[in-house]
Amino acid sequence: MPPRRRPQFTQENIDQQLQQIHLLDPSSTSENLEQLGPIIKQIHTNRQQDAYLRTVKGLIESKDAEIETICGDNYQEFISSVSTLFSIKSYTTNLRDTITLLDQSVAQVGRGLVEKKKALLQSKKTAANLDEAIDTLQACLRVLDVVHRVGEMINEGKYWSALRSLEDIESMPPTSLSQTPLFQHLLSSLPSLRGQIKDAVNASKKQWLLDIRNVSALVGQLALEAMDARTRKWRARRDKDPVLKLSRVGSAVETMTYEKTEHNVLDNERLKVDFTPLYQCIHIYSALDALDEIRKSYQADRKAQSDLIIPETLPLGSLSSVTQEIVGFFIIETHVLSTTGNFRSERDVEELWDALVSRLSGVVDSMLQSETDADSFLRVKEGLIGFVMTLETYTYSTTSLHSFILLLFERYVTLLENQFGKRFQDIISQDDCLPMYVEKTSEYTSVLDTVLLSRDEREQLDHFVQNFYQFLEGVSQHHRDIDDLLSKSLDNLLSKYISESIARRAEATSNLSQIAQIVTNLEHLEVACSELERSLTNIRSSQRGGQIRVNAAQSFQATLTRALSRVNASITSKLDDFFGLSEYDWTPTTRESAPSMYLYELVNWLTTVVDSLVIKQEYKDEAYRNAVEYLEDCLMDFLTGRNIPMMNENAISNILVDVDFLEEEFKRIGRSQLMAAFIELRSIVSIVMNDSPSGCRHC
Structure with a gap:
């Protein structure tokens, strides 16, 4: 292919x-x-x-x-x-x-x-x-x-909105921007921005605390004024209704009947306290999980502010401003406690309260150490009692303040004793201690006004008791102890400044009329003690307690005994003068048929003076008895004493004639019982004159 x-x-x-x-x-x-x-x-x-x-x-x-x-x-x-x-x-x-x-x-x-x-x-x-x-x-x-x-x-102060904006940035959904360096840098800067928000809101809170400190005094003033108006209203109502006399402001009865008007000391026409900066600060710090941090900071700041309220030395005139600031401070703390949930600890507030009360008591006590004016103590008490009643309405414990007021009360009573005691001593020293005779009924009142105490002095004694209980107005504790203190104080006043002063006056007085008037005054004062007990019970009927006892009557009784002894001593001293004038011949050649001449003057003086004394008859009898016993002792000393080396029967007979004269004179004035004083003397004379005791015609 x-x-x-x-x-x-x-x-x-x-x-x-x-x-x-x-x-x-x-x-x-x-x-x-x-x-x-x-x-x-x-x-x-x-x-x-x-x-x-x-x-x-x-x-x-x-x-x-x-x-x-x-x-x-x-x-x-x-x-x-x-x-x-x-x-x-x-x-x-x-x-x-x-x-x-x-x-x-x-x-x-x-x-x-x-x-x-x-x-x-x-x-x-x-x-x-x-x-x-x-x-x-x-x-x-x-x-x-x-x-x-x-x-x-x-x-702009919109801290919550700023914080929410930062949260929005963090919560953005992932985008291409999320991976950029700029966005990462912004994310890294968010903690710094949160820190700026914290610093800013904390600075706002600091400024608010400064503003709060500046208005605390006004808050306290408004609260104290409201309490003062409430107290005056209750006093007026209590005076009209005797049933309410046992109730004070703040008691259950007063609280139930108190027609409270809505007056907010933190929000009114004169003052509006805005707590928004604090609430905002708490909200922001809570969102940042730093509530403990702001809580500790707030506590430290309020502690520092409380330390600045009370100065180391407090003049009396500054007490009102200090108590106003303290009241305002704790009213604000009460509001913070009730509106911020668990932000503020009640224990922390109580510790601040206890510390301030302790410091206030110490400074006031130091302020009054050298104070000798009782009215100053009364003014301090009035300032403290309004302070106490105001904060009691905000449920603060005032037990220690009541105890401190009672301590001030004891010192106040001591000053009252000294003050009124000196007045009574001046009255006693200026009294001529002579009786005043009244011929007409119309003169009776004027005489009473000048007996021992004038009308002004009697009013001062009433003022003493009134001032005593005035100090206790608003004090709700220890009424029975207060009544006991009043009893002791009056006993001390009556015994030390009146009874002892009268005793010294009697010791320094040789005038029998003045001594007799002192005796009469002492009798009056002794009886007046029981009357004073009843009067004191009625005066302090608005207070609780038992019956007030005045034991100064024992002191007046002892002073009365000393005054009566002074009467006898004065008579004895005068009798010494008469016996000093006597010129007895202890070896006369004849017996006298008439008594010694000095006895006429002695008896005349004795009867005139003793009978003219404005004292009880029993005291006069005692004066005669002591005088006769003294005469008997003097005549007995003539017979048995060692001062006379030699005496014959004629001298003894002459002494017996003097004794007969004295007995006849005492019988003449109706005091035949005094003759018994010479029985021993006659017995001795009978032995000498008759050589036998049976020869005495009076035996």
């Missing part, structure tokens, strides 16, 4: 195929490059044919000789064949040149198309990249705008 011949392509066939190719179809969106394939393949085939021809040519040339031989034999055929070969060669050469030109043309057209395709693809890629870049930039701008708005919201 002969070999398969390759297809032959003429120049005309190739040109015809090229004309049928449409590289760019106007109706098509893609290039028509597929049609070039067959043509290029044909050109390749022709190139193979050309190579084949060149091989044939070589063979032909190598076979020239043979050909010439053959041609010689077949010259005409050979010429014809050569002519044919030259034609073929010429055709082949032209075909090769055409193919070369076509190849170059096709190559040039292909390169242009490829470059256009590359350019077009690059343009589309660039456009796509630009679109993506624009979208990314727009997303970045939106994020940057949010970040910028966060800063503006922080400056």
Whole structure:
């Protein structure tokens, strides 16, 4: 089987195929490059044919000789064949040149198309990249705008909105922006922005705390004014209704009947306290899981503010402003406790309260250490009791303050004792201790007004008791102890400042009339003690407690005994003067029939003075009895004493005459019972005069 011949392509066939190719179809969106394939393949085939021809040519040339031989034999055929070969060669050469030109043309057209395709693809890629870049930039701008708005919201105080914006950035769905360095940088800066929010909201809270400190005093003032109005209203109602006398402001009865008006000391016409900065701070820190941090910071700040309320030294005039600030401080704390959930610890507030109360008590105590004016203690008490009652309504424990007020009360009572005691001492020292005689009934009142105590002095004694209980107005504890303290205080006042002063006055007085008046006054005071007990019970009827006891009567009784002794001592001293005038002759030659002359004056003085004393009859009897006993002792001393070296019977007889005179005089004035004082003396005289005891006519 002969070999398969390759297809032959003429120049005309190739040109015809090229004309049928449409590289760019106007109706098509893609290039028509597929049609070039067959043509290029044909050109390749022709190139193979050309190579084949060149091989044939070589063979032909190598076979020239043979050909010439053959041609010689077949010259005409050979010429014809050569002519044919030259034609073929010429055709082949032209075909090769055409193919070369076509190849170059096709190559040039292909390169242009490829470059256009590359350019077009690059343009589309660039456009796509630009679109993506624009979208990314727009997303970045939106994020940057949010970040910028966060800063503006922080400056505007919109902390919660700023925090939510940061959360929105973090919660964005994954996009191409999520992988960009810019976005990663923004994410890394979010903690810093949260820190800025924390710092800003904390600064807002700090400023709020400063504002709160500046208005605390006004809050306290409004609360204290409201409590003062409530107290005045209750006092007026209590004065009209005796049943309510045992109830104080804050008691169950008062609380039930109290017509409370809605007056918010934190929100009124004079003051509006805005707690928004604190609430906002708590909200932000809670969202950032940092509530403990702000809680500790708030506690430290309030502790520091509480330490600044009470100065180290507190003038009396500054107590009101300090108590106002304390009241305002704890009213605000109460509001924070009730409106912030578990943010504030009740224990922390109680610790601040206990510390402030302790410091306040210490500073007030130090302030009053050198105070001698009882009214200053009363003013301090009034300031503290309003403070106590106000904070009791906010359920703060005031037990320690009540105890401190009672301690102040004891010192107040001591000052009252000294104050009124000095007044009574001045009264006693200025009293002339002389009786006042009343001739008309109309003079009785004026005399009473000047007996021991003037009307003003008696009112002062009433004021003492009134001031005593005035200090306790509003104090709800230890009424029985207070009554005991009043009893002790009055006993001390009556015993130390009145009874002892009268005793000293009596000791320094030698005038029997003055001493007798002192005795009368003491009797009056002794009786007055029981009357005072009843009066005190009535005065303090608005307080709870038992019966008040006044034991000063024992002191007045003891002073009365000393005053009576002073009467006897004064009479004795005068009798000494009379006996000093006596001139007895202890060895007379005769007996006297008349008594000694000094006895006339002695008896006259004794009866006149004792009978004129304005004292009880029993005291006069006692004075006579003591005087006669003293006379008997003096006469007995004449007989038995060692001061007289020698005495005869005439002298003893003269003494007996004096005794008879004295007995007759006492009998004459109706005091014959005094004669018994001379029994012993007569017995001794009878022994000497009769040499036998049985010889005494009086035995």
